[in-house]
Amino acid sequence: MSSRAPDGAHTHLGASAYAHQFDSAEQQHSASQLGMWVFIAQEILFFGGLFVTYTVYRFSYPQAFAQASHHLDVTLGCFNTAVLIGSSLTMALAVHSAQLGQRRRQTLYLILTILLGSIFLGVKTIEYGHKFHEHLVPGATFLFPDGDARHAQIFFSLYFVMTGLHALHMVIGIAILAVLTVMAWRGSFGSAYYSPVELTGLYWHFVDIIWIFLFPLLYLIGRH
């Protein structure tokens, strides 16, 4: 794509300008991309700690983990997986239409992404509600009559921390998407400048990847 040339005097923001520490808009673009990937590499390890904890306890108490996993709702989990994959598609399409400078389309796709993300969080809220109702929240009221309650509690602790941290990432993502939607509607992004949409896309897809692993590990173990 051909980027519009900077207008000589560098304005601070805007479709064709770049900050003074960069040689070109392209350099600024690849630097911001790299920065986002470094952040995501850090996020991989941040969530990685929890995945390691899960692996250790799953290895140590496979029976209790399988029993506890049976109390999660596969249908809701599967539905949410599809919703989140759908939101990744609309996010990718939002970046695509930003690259092509289609203002209305990118706004629409950003709104769709927010909607799908909100549906995911809504379903998650219902699931959390069920767990409270069924006394499956770790703590004084935890009840697990059909087996190894002590170690089932570890499973549910991990379930709430991992899905909770994932949900927190989504809430932050939705807040950023809301700001982007307004900016996109006002025409802030076009073929020469769309880094904010692209970087938010990277973040959103990363959050999707976390769920791609959480779903089988939490919902599908020991189903057979």
Added chain:
Amino acid sequence: MSAGSDHIVPIRIYLAIFAALIAMTAFTVWVAFVDLGPLNLVVALGVAVTKATLVVLFFMHVKYSSKLTWLVVTSGFFFLAIMIALTMADIVSRGWLGTPGG
């Protein structure tokens, strides 16, 4: 243009990836109810890794990104692998030698 960082991916590729991800989700749910013994975990993780790879390569544009981006992405997963491998090397091997005097 710089190292493909602004590569525009055709919409049909996004749609194909989306369809593949949905199909693999359906498959992983179905296969979870079939008894494959220890292979259940292997299949579930295999599907998850494949799905994640598709997202990283196409939705996140890494397939079209610079070598430097590849390096950062790979190092992120590499260090995760080290963390998991070394921790499990400890946990799995703890019982192997028995307890002194036990």
